[in-house]
Amino acid sequence: MTPIEKVEGRAIPFGLKNVDTDVIIPAHWLKTVSREGMGQGAFESLRADPDNLFDSAEFKGAPILIAGDNFGCGSSREHAAWALGDLGIRVVIAPSYSDIFSGNAVKNGILPVVLPQAAIDRLMEVAKTDPVHVDLDTQTVTTPFQDRFTFEIDPFRKMCLLGGLDEISLTEKSGAAISAYEAKIAQTQPWLQPATVES
Amino acid sequence: MNRPRTLYEKIWDAHVVEQRPDGTALIFIDRHLVHEVTSPQAFAGLRASGRTVRRPDLTLAVPDHNLPTTARKDAAGNRLPITDTESAAQLAALEKNAPEYGIRYIDAFAPEQGIVHVVGPEQGFSLPGTTIVCGDSHTACHGGIGALAFGIGTSEVEHVLATQTLLLQPAKTMEVRVEGEVGPGVSAKDIILHITGTIGAAGGTGHVIEYTGSAIRALSVEGRLTVSNMAIEGGARAGLIAPDETTFAYLKGRPYAPKGKDWDAAVAYWKSLATDPGATYDKSVVIDAADIAPSVTWGTSPEDVVPITGVVPDPASFADPSKQAAAAKSLAYMGLTPGTPMNEIPVENIFIGSCTNSRIEDLRAAAAVLKGRHKADNVKWAIVVPGSGLVKAQAEAEGLDRIFTEAGLEWREPGCSACLAMNPDKVPAGERCASTSNRNFVGRQGPGARTHLVSPAMAAAAAVTGKLTDVRELMA
Numbered sequence: 110m111t112p113i114e115k116v117e118g119r120a121i122p123f124g125l126k127n128v129d130t131d132v133i134i135p136a137h138w139l140k141t142v143s144r145e146g147m148g149q150g151a152f153e154s155l156r157a158d159p160d161n162l163f164d165s166a167e168f169k170g171a172p173i174l175i176a177g178d179n180f181g182c183g184s185s186r187e188h189a190a191w192a193l194g195d196l197g198i199r200v201v202i203a204p205s206y207s208d209i210f211s212g213n214a215v216k217n218g219i220l221p222v223v224l225p226q227a228a229i230d231r232l233m234e235v236a237k238t239d240p241v242h243v244d245l246d247t248q249t250v251t252t253p254f255q256d257r258f259t260f261e262i263d264p265f266r267k268m269c270l271l272g273g274l275d276e277i278s279l280t281e282k283s284g285a286a287i288s289a290y291e292a293k294i295a296q297t298q299p300w301l302q303p304a305t306v307e308s
Numbered sequence: 309m310n311r312p313r314t315l316y317e318k319i320w321d322a323h324v325v326e327q328r329p330d331g332t333a334l335i336f337i338d339r340h341l342v343h344e345v346t347s348p349q350a351f352a353g354l355r356a357s358g359r360t361v362r363r364p365d366l367t368l369a370v371p372d373h374n375l376p377t378t379a380r381k382d383a384a385g386n387r388l389p390i391t392d393t394e395s396a397a398q399l400a401a402l403e404k405n406a407p408e409y410g411i412r413y414i415d416a417f418a419p420e421q422g423i424v425h426v427v428g429p430e431q432g433f434s435l436p437g438t439t440i441v442c443g444d445s446h447t448a449c450h451g452g453i454g455a456l457a458f459g460i461g462t463s464e465v466e467h468v469l470a471t472q473t474l475l476l477q478p479a480k481t482m483e484v485r486v487e488g489e490v491g492p493g494v495s496a497k498d499i500i501l502h503i504t505g506t507i508g509a510a511g512g513t514g515h516v517i518e519y520t521g522s523a524i525r526a527l528s529v530e531g532r533l534t535v536s537n538m539a540i541e542g543g544a545r546a547g548l549i550a551p552d553e554t555t556f557a558y559l560k561g562r563p564y565a566p567k568g569k570d571w572d573a574a575v576a577y578w579k580s581l582a583t584d585p586g587a588t589y590d591k592s593v594v595i596d597a598a599d600i601a602p603s604v605t606w607g608t609s610p611e612d613v614v615p616i617t618g619v620v621p622d623p624a625s626f627a628d629p630s631k632q633a634a635a636a637k638s639l640a641y642m643g644l645t646p647g648t649p650m651n652e653i654p655v656e657n658i659f660i661g662s663c664t665n666s667r668i669e670d671l672r673a674a675a676a677v678l679k680g681r682h683k684a685d686n687v688k689w690a691i692v693v694p695g696s697g698l699v700k701a702q703a704e705a706e707g708l709d710r711i712f713t714e715a716g717l718e719w720r721e722p723g724c725s726a727c728l729a730m731n732p733d734k735v736p737a738g739e740r741c742a743s744t745s746n747r748n749f750v751g752r753q754g755p756g757a758r759t760h761l762v763s764p765a766m767a768a769a770a771a772v773t774g775k776l777t778d779v780r781e782l783m784a
């Protein structure tokens with residue numbers, strides 16, 4: 110996973126509310142067995158419009174996406190994060206996200222920044238003409254016009270994003286605790302073991 | 309004395325492997341359901357890192373999303389190939405990965421095959437008080453039997469395969485209490501559509517919703533699974549319904565459920581899970597069951613719910629300007645004009661199926677409306693897709709399949725079907741579908757398809773009249 114610390118560049122002033130993962134990546138793109146190349150399908154229905162933001166000369170390949178409330182709602186498909194990543198997006202800025210989406214984003218090296226609607230409105234304005242700067246270390250979003258917004262992020266997520274860390278290796282350090290838990294359950298709740306079924 | 313706890317807190321506490329100082333916890337996963345769409349990349353990841361599956365015994369794999377629902381064998385009993393090459397590749401990957409990692413696998417031709425969320429409870433693999441995950445957001449479904457169940461992404465699928473745990477932040481708790489008795493023609497689906505319309509598509513964000521109250525207690529397990537299934541449509545991480553005698557009676561004797569002394573110990577434990585008197589929720593909503601009518605969606609968000617007796621709303625009627633804009637967009641996509649009575653909207657397609665509404669009770673409700681009737685001429689495509697092979701066999705034993713086919717509906721093989729446009733069952737662009745599934749998103753049932761979410765009885769009523777219809781008019 111590529112670590113994230115500072116991201117500066119154009120921010121797509123998208124702003125829509127309740128953007129679900131079917132819009133981010135339509136279901137027919139899910140029929141793959143690998144993760145690459147999914148950016149082509151990102152926002153497919155919106156990009157059918159030749160004047161769409163994503164393919165405009167100004168915003169094509171922009172590393173930041175500004176969205177509305179409840180971004181990434183709907184289906185749990187992680188393909189949404191892969192599609193955004195493949196499109197070149199490293200940071201999404203929105204007032205809120207679906208829980209599943211923000212988790213998937215972090216796991217794939219995309220920073221989901223939460224800012225209040227007033228800050229989003231201001232950034233949408235700036236983004237039309239100027240770049241936006243996101244600094245994960247200081248937890249700030251700044252603009253060339255002295256705007257400075259600070260955001261909260263779970264410290265664990267921050268560490269993973271800054272270090273480009275893989276979560277499985279981190280959990281494997283707790284292997285002994287997992288084994289102890291399994292041994293306790295086998296003792297106290299043996300019925301949790303699925304019954305054997307003749308096949 | 310211990311602090312009074314909610315059902316959610318009890319399940320959470322019982323699964324903490326390791327508490328972290330930042331408030332997150334490593335949570336043990338009791339059951340992992342795997343299907344063909346969200347697993348290939350996870351297995352590829354395991355293979356690339358040289359890892360194995362920690363607890364194959366707690367994992368169950370079954371194909372459902374991509375499988376065509378047309379006949380799987382020819383007249384001579386030979387297996388028919390899957391023509392879509394991408395679907396075939398995903399299905400082949402699961403068929404190879406499951407045995408390679410020692411995972412129980414129900415193949416496409418097994419009598420138990422079906423939609424993961426129908427199969428889990430039906431096999432007794434899903435149990436009350438357990439943590440259940442699956443790479444599908446409607447995993448919330450298993451909350452209907454009192455399991456803490458939620459959808460995960462592919463990275464998390466890989467994480468669970470490798471470690472049998474997930475690192476999670478505790479959710480906030482929300483109670484949705486439905487008190488009283490529902491009227492005739494009102495089903496579990498109408499209850500959850502009404503709830504979603506009331507709390508909104510983001511009403512439960514960050515929360516686990518526990519559904520309580522006499523109207524919920526009165527539901528069968530099938531109905532409870534329908535309600536909990538759509539917890540995610542209200543933005544919640546998961547849904548929960550406390551296990552009770554109805555739940556125990558449903559699970560007893562199922563293949564993977566505990567037996568003998570184990571069963572008694574399990575039931576004793578499950579009985580201790582109910583929310584303690586005096587426990588508090590972070591948020592509460594109370595709904596009067598008498599206010600719930602047969603419901604239908606008009607837009608492209610599951611919160612866009614009106615009673616069938618209502619009209620298509622005017623976007624200007626919403627207070628929030630961004631909802632006004634969203635509603636106007638939805639109506640343009642749906643091809644609807646504000647003020648149109650819902651029961652005058654014609655539909656060309658009918659879909660009865662999905663993990664929300666494909667259990668035996670759902671099929672009985674649809675058949676009760678269709679019995680002795682025929683679909684309207686303007687209904688071009690009407691399919692009934694049982695949730696599993698066992699539901700299919702049961703329905704056939706009861707003669708429901710003949711009621712459907714005599715009414716002009718097609719009787720299919722189990723799978724996700726037209727719930728999502730990943731297999732051949734799709735709704736054509738610009739056409740409407742009265743659908744018993746859970747999502748009315750843009751393009752969900754096919755590019756340009758217009759979905760109206762309804763209950764099985766309401767879908768059957770729409771098939772008969774060729775338009776969205778108040779099923780109560782056909783019940784007299």
Ligand code: SF4
Pocket residue numbers: 372373423424425444445446662663664723724725727728745746
């Ligand atoms: S029926 Fe629909 S919601 Fe249910 S598991 Fe299949 S695709 Fe997911």
